[in-house]
Amino acid sequence: MISVQNLCGGYASTKNVLHDINLDIQEGEFVALLGPNGSGKSTLLKMLSGVLQPTSGSVHLAGKDVNQYRPKERAALVAMLEQDPPFQPTLTVEEIVQLGRYPHQGGWFAGLSGRKQTEIDMVDKAMQWANVSQYKHHLMHHLSGGEKQRVWLAKAFAQQPRILLLDEPTNHMDMYHTLDMLNVLKRWQKEENITIVAILHHLNIAALYADSVALLQDGRLQDVGDVCILRDESKISEVYDVRVHTTFHPLQPKPQMFLSPEVQGMLPESTTTFTLQDQLSIMQTDTACHIRTSVPFRTYSVALHGSGLQWATDYCNFYVPKTSKLYPRHDAKHAIEEWMKELQIPSHQAIGMWTEKHPCHTVVLHQADGKVQVSVVVSTGENHAEGGSFSSFKKSETLHTGKINIMVFIDGYFNDADFAQAMISIAEAKEKARFDLQMTRSNGPNFNEETSADNMVVACTQRAAMAPSEGCEWLLRKTVGEAVYEAVTRAIQKTTSNIVN
Amino acid sequence: MQKSFIQKYLLNKKGWIYAISGGFVLGASLLGLFISSVSYPVLDIIRVVFHHLFSIGYVEDVPRNMQLIIWEIRLPRIVLAFLVGAALSIAGAVFQALLRNPLADPYTIGISSGASLGAVIVIFFQLQWVLFGGLTLPIVAIGFGMLTLIIVLAMASLSGRNLQTETIILAGIMMSSFIGAVISLLIALSDANGLSQIVYWLMGSFRMRGWEHVQIFLPFFVVGCLLLLPFTRDMNAMALGDDGAHHVGMNVKRKKILLLSGAAILTGASVSVSGAIGFVGLVIPHFVRLLIGSNYKHIIPLSMWIGGGYLVLCDLLSRTVIVPQELPIGVITAIVGAPIFSIFLIKKRRAE
Known part of the structure; x- marks a missing residue:
């Protein structure tokens, strides 16, 4: 034409x-x-x-x-x-x-x-x-x-x-x-x-x-x-x-x-003065574990509130006893938004999830390996015995873990594939820990049952200078995996001992 | 339903404006015919006009000199005033459309200066009766006016593609200034008698104009109107800018030359028979715009009617205010017109 x-x-x-x-x-x-x-x-x-x-x-x-x-x-x-x-x-x-x-x-x-x-x-x-x-x-x-x-x-x-x-x-x-x-x-x-x-x-x-x-x-x-x-x-x-x-x-x-604007810097570009741990303020209460980051982190999550890729500053795990009226049976998503409102957490840049019962089941672990810094927060739900209901709990030989919610904070620069890779590493480490402790899951892998799955969050500082170089990738994977394994193991042990006592 | 009602209302409104302006022309002409320093019975005047126009009725009882005054002096003067008013208003509207400049008037691009120079040369060198008898002055003036147009167009097309509007205006102003200076030079060199003649002519008047002036003006008026009236759509398209007009399929350069020539013919002929009468060509189109909007389909015919009628009225005033003296009509158009149109403008703008 x-x-x-x-x-x-x-x-x-x-x-x-x-x-x-x-x-x-x-x-x-x-x-x-x-x-x-x-x-x-x-x-x-x-x-x-x-x-x-x-x-x-x-x-x-x-x-x-x-x-x-x-x-x-x-x-x-x-x-x-x-x-x-x-x-x-x-x-x-x-x-x-x-x-x-x-x-x-x-x-x-x-x-x-x-x-x-x-x-x-x-x-x-x-x-x-x-x-x-x-x-x-x-x-x-x-x-x-x-x-x-x-x-x-x-x-x-x-x-x-x-x-x-x-x-x-x-x-x-x-x-x-x-x-x-x-x-x-x-x-x-x-x-x-x-x-x-x-x-x-x-x-x-x-x-x-x-x-x-x-x-x-x-x-x-x-x-x-x-x-x-x-x-x-x-x-x-x-x-x-x-x-x-x-x-x-x-x-x-x-x-x-x-x-991207020319002026980026919310976080320092160089690694020397930077400690990931300092960027996270962790608030533990009876009802929730709430982590607020000093600047928004690039976040990839499978969670009830705030799933997917986004930027977030607030990461919450709520503890809800099964007996509570608040126990989210139907509209858990809405319930979490309500809880956030109570804690005055801006829900549009927050990740929300929940586990049953008590606060002492949360483990926080900071780990650094060379250039790589990782912080892991693991919350586990109630462990319970085969067939046992919450009200009539009896000691049993085989223990099931309840939900295991994992938040991983990483200092680095991730692209979409890196996030997916991190998710896989976390899932593998979690299952390995469970396997090594000879625990089975109460919420899976029975796919027919309508139970809420474990939640996972990977949050990354996205500092441009920290883009993983070829040699660094395996180190990052290793550090994340090890930290998650360690934290999950400790969390499960803590809960188990809690039941036993 | 509502839409068609609004449409009808608007159509009616336009219809009324046309009807009223027609009535205005008729009324102005009749007043011009009836009122003068010597008063005659209205019925006799009408009888004389009808007798001459249609050869009907019996006028033997009307005195011969009265017949002469009515038919040979008053009527041609009214007709010429109407035609000149119409021509100047149309030309003003066209220049405003073409140059996309609300300040443009028939005198902007120097045609009138050229025609004036022709007239002034005739007066200065006492050539009034040399070539074409009493019509030497208008004929020479029209010739000079056309010559000016050609020079302006040549200047504009030599200095850029597509006859740019700004170039035309600048070339016109250059031409006006130059010719104005030559006229001043001639005025400075004339004796007292020539001086008063020139100045009086420049201010414009319909004094001593008869049917022969109508005769010489009419062909130019008809040609000018034929070149302009069918192209009101192009005047609207000019509002889109040169490129915009190009995009809707207008042959911009050719249409510009055509419209400029039409307007220049009307202007040059007007100046030649009656001198440089100001105000009409600038203000009448704006007045019409306030009445009916910016569509040239209506602006052109209405400017013609209202401008013509207005100049007939002004001519009436110029010859009756201080009898037996006559005022230059260019003085009347502005002294009477400026306050009237200012009040109208203010009222209209406040109502919006």
């Missing part, structure tokens, strides 16, 4: 903004033009629309050079949404949209053709489509930014183009209007199979809506292709000269980028 060949050109004849651009865009494609300010995106768009003449090379639209079209033919093929139109016409919305019919109306008697029913219907349809019919008789400059942009869109729609060019269509728009605008565009693209070329500044928005992207830098095309090229962190970082971190949208198979 659009074919750009060896395009060079700019505003002054002596200095080119664009250098040798080659680009092919298929019909029905949504292409996002990306690149830093001054990279030539707007210039390229101006040449695509024929406002600016190239010094060399060509732009072909639907097989014909853009500058060979007669103005009205061209406008019936290409519509353009300018970035913040420099003039604020004092026309009404309807009058603006009517201008979109310009290319479809004849010359000298155009004033009359505007009265034809088909023309009136088309203008009404465009206003309805862009949802601006209710502003029909309002003056353009009385509308908000988002509404104005919709009016321009309605005007473009009335033009019935096959190609739509947009220069930062969502500039200065809030989230709602940005998505609204792009949803409308996307619908248009799907329904009418129009080709869209848009300059977008939000890479994440571009990744979500565009089919492909063209990356410009200093007037040259750096890369063009599927949105997946946005996964290339080093390329994006190079083009925009910022450090980006690429992940994926949780619900869409699209890359999403994160930026």
Whole structure:
């Protein structure tokens, strides 16, 4: 649909903004033009629309050079949404949209053709489509930014183009209007199979809506292709000269980028003066073990409250006797939120879990091995005998452990895989401890039974300088495993002796 | 249902504005016809006009000199005042649309200065009766006006792509200043008699204008209107900016030249027959905008009616205020118009 060949050109004849651009865009494609300010995106768009003449090379639209079209033919093929139109016409919305019919109306008697029913219907349809019919008789400059942009869109729609060019269509728009605008565009693209070329500044928005992207830098095309090229962190970082971190949208198979501010330091970058233990304030009461960290830790957890990957500052294990009215039988999640409220813990950055009964079952262990520092907090639930209920507890030969909740705090830098690795190490160490003590589990591995599983938390300082080097990984795994094994063993022994006594 | 009601209301409102402005023109013309230093019976005046227009009725009992005054002096003067008022208002509206500048008026880009220079040269060198009899001055003035337009357009297109608006304005101002200086030079060099003639002419007047002036003005008026009236849609599109107009499919450069030429023809012809009358071309389009909005589909025809009617009224005042003296009409348009339109503007803006 659009074919750009060896395009060079700019505003002054002596200095080119664009250098040798080659680009092919298929019909029905949504292409996002990306690149830093001054990279030539707007210039390229101006040449695509024929406002600016190239010094060399060509732009072909639907097989014909853009500058060979007669103005009205061209406008019936290409519509353009300018970035913040420099003039604020004092026309009404309807009058603006009517201008979109310009290319479809004849010359000298155009004033009359505007009265034809088909023309009136088309203008009404465009206003309805862009949802601006209710502003029909309002003056353009009385509308908000988002509404104005919709009016321009309605005007473009009335033009019935096959190609739509947009220069930062969502500039200065809030989230709602940005998505609204792009949803409308996307619908248009799907329904009418129009080709869209848009300059977008939000890479994440571009990744979500565009089919492909063209990356410009200093007037040259750096890369063009599927949105997946946005996964290339080093390329994006190079083009925009910022450090980006690429992940994926949780619900869409699209890359999403994160930026980091220059000033990071909540924790010291070097290891020399840093002690992990000092960052944790552990508060033990009759009802809970509450750990607050001095700064948010990157946390990966399987817990009742605050599961998944996040940043957290508060880690709680509540002790709830089975006899208590508070014992969470049904809505444990909600119960935990209530308990947090009582302790005035900000629940949106907290991890919450619970074990049965008593506080003395918590073991805190700090361990350091060379560069690696680990703190482990293990809470165990009531151990009890085979078949024994809580009220009629009898001594028995085989003991079952109740829940074992483990929190591991690590000084280091973990990526997603490291977190998963740590989880595995913790689970293995826990089971080994249980095995070595010849304990079986009361809450598993009977998968049919509806019991709450053990909870696990890995929290990491995420100090950038601490990214695990190749040789360090096994050390970390070893230290975590050993610490967890030790702590779990002690915790189980403590509980057991408690029962025996 | 509600929508169609609103639509009807708006249509009706526009209909009323058109009807009232039509009535305004008719009323102004009749007043201009009836009121003068010498008063005649209204019925006789109407009979004379009808007799000459449609060859009906019996006017033998009406004195010959009265017939002459009505038909040869009063009526052409009214017709010419209307046409000039209409032409200046249309031209003002077009310049404002084209240059996207609310301060633009028919004199902004120097056409009127050029026409004035032509007239001043004729007066200075006493050429009034040389070439075309009494019409030498208007013909030379129109020629100079068109020449100025060509020079301005040439300057603008030489200095940049696509006839940029700012360039046109600058070239026009340059031209105006230059020509203004030449006119001042000629004034400085003239004797007392020539001086008063030139100054009086520059202030504008319809004194001593007859059907031959209407005749020479009418073709330019028709051509100008033909070049402008069908293109109100393009004037609206100009509000999108040059690029915006390009994007909706307008041939920007060609339409600019067309509209500039149309407006320049109207301006040059007006200045040639009546001198440089100020205020009308600047303010009437704004007044119309306050009435009906910024759609040139309505601004152009309404400016034509209201501007024409307004100038007829002003001409009436200029010849009746201090009889038997006549005031320059350019004085009346502003002295009467400025307060009226200021009050209107304030009221309208406060109501918004």
